[in-house]
Amino acid sequence: MRPDSPLAVPSDALFGVHNLPYGVFSTAAEPGRRRLGVAYGEHILDAGAAARATGASAELTALLDAPSLNPLLAAGRPVWTRVRAALTAWLTADEHRAAVEPRMVPRADATSHLPFDVADYVDFYASEHHAATVGRIFRPGSDPLPPNWKHLPIGYHGRAGTVVVSGTPVVRPCGQRKTPADPAPGYGPTRRLDIEAELGFVVGAPSPQGSRVALADADEHVFGVCLVNDWSARDIQSWEYVPLGPFLGKSFATSVSPWVVPLDALAAARVEPPARDTEPLPYLDDRGARPPYGLDIALEVRLNGHLVSRPPFAAMYWTYAQMLAHLTVNGASLRPGDLFASGTVSGPEPRTRGALIELTWNGERPLELPDGTRRGFLEDGDEVTITATAPGPAGTRIGLGEVSGRVRPAH
Structure with missing residues (x-):
């Protein structure tokens, strides 16, 4: 084969023969x-x-x-x-x-x-490290996790119509805001625009309404994975989320990478999920599953080109099979093009956290970037890029590409 042929791709290329996204x-x-x-x-x-x-x-x-x-x-x-x-x-x-x-x-x-028409979008909260850190920020001195957290994968339904492909600008959203010190709510652009580095799972084969997808059947329905940035307006979110959860603070934009990596390409990335200290109910019990449903995927988050975090997906408490089993346990149907995301991917160390709210402790400890600037939350003009790789066969690595977006001023 000619060296200049587009088919002359090394076997260890991130987008090589072991990947094919x-x-x-x-x-x-x-x-x-x-x-x-x-x-x-x-x-x-x-x-x-x-x-x-x-x-x-x-x-x-x-x-x-x-x-x-x-x-x-x-x-x-x-x-x-x-x-x-x-x-x-x-x-x-x-x-x-x-x-x-x-x-x-x-x-x-x-x-x-956008590589597929998004049918429905669900976002989970599957990282114990992320959930516990956020709990410590907002509930110091109390149990950082809500009592249900280790019994079920917590999630919310998002807005499929505002899922956009990587590179699409993100307009700073407006909405109601109220801090504890404010006498009344006000309206305006978010002052606490954040990111969440996540992994998305793309559903292929449907399931009928009234049925359930068992853990063992997850791979018959999950086609592949993509990278997700779940943009979040933290001040809007904190005022609106009681009692029904995220709404306008999340629904303005969710970015996905342009390449969907087939689940088959991640065979070498399968790992055991972290040890759990709570016994799951039978429909969520994945102990002894072969292959295991944990995934060793290494994410990197860059802000204006500067590496700020390396979140490890292998540390996620809940697996994609458990998320899918819980999503359908009430009889909710699946459709081709359904997207469910993991929630923020975070590890145990400060520079493995996948959201600014954690990295900066809710803005109290701004990031010091190499160019001399500081960030508690995102400013207009900032660009965030999330990339990821995973183990491939015989010591190679495969790539998930990137998801990026630049913040534009509010309209």
Whole structure:
């Protein structure tokens, strides 16, 4: 293979053959035409064009020629496995090189779009370290965790319509605010704009209303993962959340990475979840599960280019299988394109915390950035970028790409 071929990708590349994440892209030549693509090295395989050029079946070609991931999501795990095998063959076998090479588009020349149409969005609160730190900030001297926290994965329903792809600017939201010192609430732009570094799980195969998804069936429904930044207006949130929880402080924007990494690509990242000191109810009992449902994914958070945190997903108390089991235990249905996120990923050390509210102790201890600036919460013009990698086979690593967003002033 020619060294300059777009198919000449090292086996240890973050977007190499062990990864093959899916996304949706367009080009300057056809800006209105959205295509399903697979990231490979520094290029994107135009999946539909490759299917036609290699003489793939009509079923497979129709799935890959769609303008979003949703038809493939709905097809289910046996089809996901066949499609992944076909993509691997197209990108690596000499017999397909002549057909596939012309269907590779430089990533630098492509525009990324939301990779799937979000059906429903649920956000969890699955990190014990995050929940306990926030509890210590707001309830000093009391038990930092609410009494239900270790018995069920706490979550809330978000707003699917404001999930946006990485790179979309985030307008500072306005709303009601009231501090304990204020005699009455006021209205205006949030003064405490925050981020939450999270992992998102993309649902493929649906489930009927009135049924439940068991832990052992989670992998039949979860297609893959993406990075999530759950932007949060802490002052709006703190005034509104009693008694029903997050609302306008969360619903203005949630950013996701443009690439969805298939769950199959994370086989080498499976780890045991942390030891638990509370016995879960049977429907949440994942002890002895093989493979385990913990994931060794290393996140990094950068503020204006400066590394401020390295949150470890392996430290999360609740796993994605437990989140999905709890999400559906009341009979709630799943739809292709459902997105559920982990909540803030945080570790035990100060520089492993995934939100500014923790990193700065609610703004009381501002971050000192290398350029001499200080941040308690985000200012207009700030840009936040979250990246992540995970173990791949034979000591390699795979990449989850990045999710980034820049803050714009309130309208």
